[in-house]
Amino acid sequence: MLNTLTGVKGRLKEDGDVHPLSGIRVLAFTHYAAGPIAAQYLGSLGAEVIKIEAPAGDYQRSGIKEPTAAADAPSPYFLGMNRNQRSLSIDLKRPEAQAVIREIISQKDIILENFRPGVLDRMGLGNSALLAKHPGLIYCSIAAYDPAGPGRNKPGQDLIIQALSGIASLGGAADGPPTPAGGYIVDTYTASQAVIGIQAAARQRDQTGLGQWVRVDMMSCALHLLTSESSYALNAREQACRGRNGISHSHQPASYGIYSTLDGAIALVARPASLPDIAAALGLSDPVIPLLEGSGAWTNRDEIAGILSDRLRQLTSNDALTRLAPTGILLAPVRSIDQALADPDVAGELVREVEHGYGGRYRVILEPLKLSGSPLVFDRPAPDLGEHSVEVLREAGIDQDRIDALIASGTVRATEKKR
Structure with missing residues (x-):
């Protein structure tokens, strides 16, 4: 051989x-x-x-x-x-x-x-x-x-x-x-x-x-x-649940998640403090900002993610990444195994x-x-x-x-x- x-x-x-x-x-x-x-x-x-x-x-x-x-x-x-x-x-x-x-x-x-x-x-x-x-x-x-x-x-x-x-x-x-x-x-x-x-x-x-x-x-x-998630489950009174729109982790607020675009999908990881910048970059300040009051990034996460989803589906992945890059958040295209x-x-x-x-x-x-x-x-x-x-x-x-x-x-x- x-x-x-x-x-x-x-x-x-x-x-x-x-x-x-x-x-x-x-x-x-x-x-x-x-x-x-x-x-x-x-x-x-x-x-x-x-x-x-x-x-x-x-x-x-x-x-x-x-x-x-x-x-x-x-x-x-x-x-x-x-x-x-x-x-x-x-x-x-x-x-x-x-x-x-x-x-x-x-x-x-x-x-x-x-x-x-x-x-x-x-x-x-x-x-x-x-x-x-x-x-x-x-x-x-x-x-x-x-x-x-x-x-x-x-x-x-x-x-x-x-x-x-x-x-x-x-x-x-x-x-x-x-x-x-x-x-x-x-x-x-x-x-x-x-x-x-x-x-x-x-x-x-x-x-x-x-x-x-x-x-x-x-x-x-x-x-x-599931070290982090298991610890939360063992110690938290209220258990986290999956979101309906793009949030891909049960413990994370908006805008964390995977979002479809015109030609693929992108991943976003951002702290709640970055949401105003994300909204502005996508032309969504008017519908998003009122939802951020208090702990809105968590309590309104599905509604916020839904708004982001609707907008991002109108953009190509490259366009979305280009618009969001100046905000300083972590973001990336979703690649296939071949691409990776x-x-x-x-x-x-x-x-x-x-x-x-x-x-x-x-x-x-x-x-x-x-x-x-x-x-x-x-x-x-x-x-x-x-x-x-x-x-x-x-x-x-x-x-x-x-x-x-x-x-x-x-x-x-x-x-x-x-x-």
Whole structure:
């Protein structure tokens, strides 16, 4: 398989390189989104990450891709979330596979998993069994709800957690349905929390020699995303509600929000004191100023936003931004993802082109962390299914005859490297 990553900054990992997680090995029992994103981040910080996959592979390998893509073409989702990992494809439902995994695990490893709670326990690969045998092991579990809590068996997914946590309730107009975030924000934030927890546990292990069970759940992470809003809900007598006209945050007064224009939309963020200037810039002083008396920016926010909305729909985005710029408020056009990725202020740092044996080149988004003394690793494209099975098993001391038998029985899947 081709293993070339090119771009403005960053380079392949070389022998002798030292990165924050150099010398740490991660066995990643991960699929879908949160687990692979966390595993990829650990790999980008220098850890050796082995992705443990069933012979059928991670669902994301083919789950979401262009309708015109070839049947065997990988999904951009998989390519973007599984960089810097090797693939060991093994059927964990078989006892001989479970035995192999237990042989591979060492005292100093990190286990990262986002299986349903209880699945790995039934295979003898749960945190209790492995920590008892390997006290120095760090075992990180990602789940929808706390895997040690009363809701541990409840299923979850990003949209479901947005709905249950209250995130979705905050978006959209008051007289319409709630609007969730358009991206998998809970998955990505949960993955980041897992990486933080794993690094904290690794630091403590350096001091004590002992590992621990690290638990990260999507529901808690979703509520933590709402730190300000949750604090308000816990302490305020009167709860905030969504506005009807353009106000995109339940706690903000006019003119905060997204407004449609003739050719798109713009975002405005301003203090109430700026509303007279905004009104003047748009020729709306007469209808708006009387509504600002006292706490009118809050109590009359829907009416004010409605007036602004009617006016801004008559202007192009560029015209609206030009008129409002002298007021000194924060404002911006609403861009598409394509437009955002073309922004020279960020694209050079975040976007990297990868040449891959799957066929041709593709581009990925890198982690946002910047470390002056140890740049993130851009080591491997997302692996083919079972590409490293033989390599990983040999490194674990399993002889070739046994490897051949595991492959012949269907317990292990091995894929020849593509050149």
